[in-house]
Amino acid sequence: MWIAFSATFKRQLITMRRAYPWSFFIGHILDGVYITIFAYLSYHFIFQGQLNTQFVSYTGTSDYLSYVIMGGVFNSFAVSLLMIVSRMLINEMREGTLEALLLTPSSRLGYFLGAAIQGLMRSGIEWLAIICVGLFFGLNLVAAHLALLLPIMIVLCFALFAQALVLGGFMLAFRDTYITQNTLFVIMTLVSGVSFPPQFLPDWIQGLSLIMPLYYGLELMRSVMTHAAPSSDILYHLLSLSTLGILYFAIGLLFMKRMEKSVLEKHFG
Amino acid sequence: MLEAKHLHKSYTLKEKNGWLSRRKQQIKAVNDLSLTIEKGEIIGLLGVNGAGKTTTIKMLSTLLAPTSGTISIDGINAVKQPELIKRRVNMIAGGERMLYWRLSARENLMYFGRLYGLNGNTLKQRCRALIDKVGLTEFADRPVERYSKGMKQRLQIARGLINDPDYLFLDEPTLGLDAPVARQLRVLVKSLAKEKNKGILLTSHYLEEVEELCDHVSIIEKGHLLLQGTPRRIIQTIVKDRSLIVVMKTLDKENWHWLKQETDKLGIHAQKKETNEGTRVDMKATFDMTSSFLALAQKRNLQLIRFDAKKPNLEDAIIRLTEVHD
Numbered sequence: 001m002w003i004a005f006s007a008t009f010k011r012q013l014i015t016m017r018r019a020y021p022w023s024f025f026i027g028h029i030l031d032g033v034y035i036t037i038f039a040y041l042s043y044h045f046i047f048q049g050q051l052n053t054q055f056v057s058y059t060g061t062s063d064y065l066s067y068v069i070m071g072g073v074f075n076s077f078a079v080s081l082l083m084i085v086s087r088m089l090i091n092e093m094r095e096g097t098l099e100a101l102l103l104t105p106s107s108r109l110g111y112f113l114g115a116a117i118q119g120l121m122r123s124g125i126e127w128l129a130i131i132c133v134g135l136f137f138g139l140n141l142v143a144a145h146l147a148l149l150l151p152i153m154i155v156l157c158f159a160l161f162a163q164a165l166v167l168g169g170f171m172l173a174f175r176d177t178y179i180t181q182n183t184l185f186v187i188m189t190l191v192s193g194v195s196f197p198p199q200f201l202p203d204w205i206q207g208l209s210l211i212m213p214l215y216y217g218l219e220l221m222r223s224v225m226t227h228a229a230p231s232s233d234i235l236y237h238l239l240s241l242s243t244l245g246i247l248y249f250a251i252g253l254l255f256m257k258r259m260e261k262s263v264l265e266k267h268f269g
Numbered sequence: 270m271l272e273a274k275h276l277h278k279s280y281t282l283k284e285k286n287g288w289l290s291r292r293k294q295q296i297k298a299v300n301d302l303s304l305t306i307e308k309g310e311i312i313g314l315l316g317v318n319g320a321g322k323t324t325t326i327k328m329l330s331t332l333l334a335p336t337s338g339t340i341s342i343d344g345i346n347a348v349k350q351p352e353l354i355k356r357r358v359n360m361i362a363g364g365e366r367m368l369y370w371r372l373s374a375r376e377n378l379m380y381f382g383r384l385y386g387l388n389g390n391t392l393k394q395r396c397r398a399l400i401d402k403v404g405l406t407e408f409a410d411r412p413v414e415r416y417s418k419g420m421k422q423r424l425q426i427a428r429g430l431i432n433d434p435d436y437l438f439l440d441e442p443t444l445g446l447d448a449p450v451a452r453q454l455r456v457l458v459k460s461l462a463k464e465k466n467k468g469i470l471l472t473s474h475y476l477e478e479v480e481e482l483c484d485h486v487s488i489i490e491k492g493h494l495l496l497q498g499t500p501r502r503i504i505q506t507i508v509k510d511r512s513l514i515v516v517m518k519t520l521d522k523e524n525w526h527w528l529k530q531e532t533d534k535l536g537i538h539a540q541k542k543e544t545n546e547g548t549r550v551d552m553k554a555t556f557d558m559t560s561s562f563l564a565l566a567q568k569r570n571l572q573l574i575r576f577d578a579k580k581p582n583l584e585d586a587i588i589r590l591t592e593v594h595d
Binding site for chain 1: 280330331333334352356358359360364365366368369370372385386388412428
């Protein structure tokens with residue numbers, strides 16, 4: 001697995017250096033910046049800084065701008081990581097390299113991890129850029145539970161990686177990237193508490209937030225980076241995120257394997 | 270030895286049957302196909318489009334699992350232990366696929382080499398040797414997207430050899446290549462089998478290529494094996510007719526009647542046709558009629574301006590075989 005990981009990491013790095021996907025990079029930053037600026041303008045000029053009392057009870061904070069900017073930052077990060085990993089195999093298929101890859105006895109998990117870790121470099125730059133913009137529009141960062149930041153980030157990345165495997169399986173099943181990924185992203189942004197708490201949504205939609213790693217990731221990141229939250233809540237969310245990640249991971253690996261086979265039968269057979 | 274026994278491969282095709290419903294249809298791509306490849310041997314797999322050649326190659330290279338039947342390579346079951354088989358085989362397809370266009374030749378080979386578990390100096394040396402072998406040394410660090418078709422095909426060959434496979438499957442490897450590049454490739458394929466002792470399975474629409482390279486040929490149609498043997502043996506079995514075309518400046522009535530009588534006696538079927546060149550006589554027989562005809566021409570002092578003796582080739586055999594089975 002290690003060899004496939006390092007080989008794919010290196011290959012992706014060379015490809016990125018040679019043909020940097022500027023459109024995706026700028027697009028993801030603009031998405032985050034748009035959420036930030038939209039929230040800033042509407043909060044100050046439309047709502048005159050007035051917040052619904054329910055917002056404070058649902059979120060435990062009255063700092064709406066930090067809430068939304070964190071939502072924008074991590075939504076952009078999640079979209080970026082999901083896209084990088086999920087599109088790997090369908091891109092190989094479109095570029096005519098899938099057969100050559102599947103001919104090798106390499107580990108598929110190592111391959112995806114290599115792509116994910118390399119992709120994190122790009123997503124990380126986008127993440128930092130949006131945070132920097134956010135600081136000018138009211139993002140207040142506090143170090144509430146700083147020791148938990150790294151473990152939370154690792155679990156969040158793992159859960160998003162696992163979710164990307166499932167998304168990639170659907171892409172192979174539908175032979176499509178655009179509609180498949182954007183359907184997920186629209187639902188994910190709506191129910192994960194990016195710009196408002198999911199409790200404002202009708203009950204039947206709220207349930208969807210429970211299967212979104214981004215929802216737990218945002219709850220955790222807001223707790224440790226913007227406002228303090230009880231440790232019990234943090235542990236509960238961290239456990240939920242880990243469980244969800246493991247579930248997605250198991251389903252994703254099986255689904256991806258099945259779809260690989262199906263693609264070979266239908267596309268190349 | 271690679272041994273495939275009673276291979277079957279069926280696909281389910283779904284066809285639209287109205288707005289929402291779909292009709293399922295079973296397609297038999299390969300039907301009870303058996304073949305063996307010894308190390309150092311080149312086997313040709315021939316058939317018209319859709320005969321099942323590519324599906325067979327994909328099953329042998331573990332990309333597709335057979336619906337039934339067994340494949341074993343040097344005693345290892347390819348269906349049960351594909352990971353072990355992948356180390357011993359490789360596939361090269363015609364066209365410009367199977368390469369990363371944004372990487373250079375060296376980077377492509379290094380990447381694939383690592384996926385086969387190679388690393389360090391062994392990998393570097395093998396990449397260098399393969400780049401030299403396929404004549405890309407000068408362009409080794411140039412991105413593949415700037416390569417010509419022939420250069421990409423040569424790099425594909427290097428990729429197919431990166432794991433030093435014991436068995437190599439070549440699916441239309443000279444498709445669309447210029448004559449000199451195709452010739453270089455044929456020389457390389459021959460040396461891989463005869464000097465490096467690799468077992469090679471070749472599919473190609475260029476039948477002269479198959480005739481030149483292959484020790485044995487298997488002809489398949491609709492996934493079913495029609496005939497197996499050496500190219501010469503197949504030609505002899507299938508195509509009995511030989512043809513001879515001669516053109517003479519003039520051939521008067523008397524000489525034509527005499528020639529017709531004499532050729533009939535020898536069992537040669539002759540036909541006369543007037544052309545711009547002169548009088549053309551087309552002859553067909555089941556034996557080599559060159560010396561018999563020359564003796565007749567000498568007797569009547571016939572002035573020949575063209576003399577074409579055509580030996581049947583593999584193409585004639587395939588056409589005849591598919592005509593019979595249609």
